[in-house]
Amino acid sequence: MYKVSHKRIFEVPKLMVGLDTETTGLGERAQPITYGLIVYRNGSPVDKIDYDVDQDRTNSFIKSLTGGVPVWQSNKTNDSFVVYPSERYKGSDGRPFVEPDASRINGWTDDMLRSSRDGKPILHMPGDSFRYPPAVPAGTGLSRMLTQLAHLQKQGATFVGANTGYDYRLMTDLYAGLHNGLPIAHSGFDPLSANNIDVIAHDLTMRGDPTRMSSSGKLVPDRRSQEKLAIAYGVPYGAHKAYGDASTSVEIAKRQIAVNRGELELP
């Protein structure tokens, strides 16, 4: 299984990468629809290097106004983009790509995905700070994400997320499906050997692996969701936007490490 640490972590990794996917649902046929990735070096988010040339031109491009909201522009380190899911996994029962339950959580609908596919810059939700550029197909999006992750794994990155195993499983299944069953590690990124911090699992470890009684009467781990952790640690919540949630996870991890070091109280 994926290498999720069950030890308390006391040092902020030099290179931390928040990652998250928003998906069409939670079931077997779920696929990523947005990927988000944010890079932190020495505990701080990395912005692009300021080359100090043509800055006004760059800005006019990045901040080009479409209804007052700029279109997201990826840089060499941070990325966020939409993919149009593969019909191959949709089935022929006429159900939408984005299951209603998932749509209620992440705000995406089939209509939004189609508009994005057809070239519209999509504003995910009112009040968002950027519009997504047009969607790319599922296979292209997966290649883009895995290439970025491989590039970061090569540098010794620690990947941070909430339920990262779920994101990895989706990517692993999709990669195999699109590449005749090849293991995902052939992409250059190997989730099995990646260093990971799953903030939800880390929280359980920090609290001594508490349990609770489930509705079916079984003892289950008393997990706190990413949203609950964000509230507990006073971290801005990404509200189920891939890029925002990726950032939230890293900010939670930083505070968890501070707790382990005795610099903060466990909330």
Add this chain to the structure above:
Amino acid sequence: MKRSAPIVFNSIKAAYVEPTADEYDEARTTDLDPQTFDKATYHRIRKLGVSHSDIINSNKSGVSLEDLETALENNNGDYTKALDEAHGYDNYYKQQINYNQGLSRFDKNFAGDLAKKFTQDRHDKAVSILFGHQMALRNAPEDWHTGWGTDQYGVDASTRKSGQTWLMRQCAKLVPSLGARINDTAFDSTMVQHNYSSIDPEFQSRYHSMVDHLLKHYSYSMVTSGTLKDYKTNLRKHNIVLSLAPNMFYPTNYTPEVSEG
């Protein structure tokens, strides 16, 4: 007019440097793969304060420009530390090559067959289609873009055209003969591949279909690479295709820093 310095964490401040034509030439000839040499990457590294001779030494030691740049960013521009880190990336690539060589015979044949099946002719044709698409968008009269260009994305025509020229140069790295056509000004609307009037349910616009074929081709070429040089060259070509991928409608990932113009 320059704006005031932005508040940027972990940012390296770059200096103004304009390399000479001779320096570019030497950097190209000593590069990992002169055909896919990227002037803009070389220029950015120089702006980070690295001398031409240090870059040449790095090239000669087998480090790719893009790996040197990444390692410089990780080491606050310190060349010696960066070169050391960049050589460490080779260990990662070697592990990858070893892992790929451990593929089952079935998987290896599958990857090898696919890499071979995508003949040079098919490869060149796919790249030419992407090149033609970007050229047509760049050369189209302004009113043709109504509904596709400025209206939706807020990108001024001059920036859009620079971006499309950059994408054409990216294509020419994969098929060098295309380089001779970068300055063509003719507009041929039949080369545009994003006509969605007959969109099929698999989202296979011709543009995306060509990108998909090329990505798979280079991905399988990486899987079957037996040497570091081959692996890194195929990775670079794979990344060139990825740079083309999201730009069917407009150059979404273009900034002046990537321009080789």
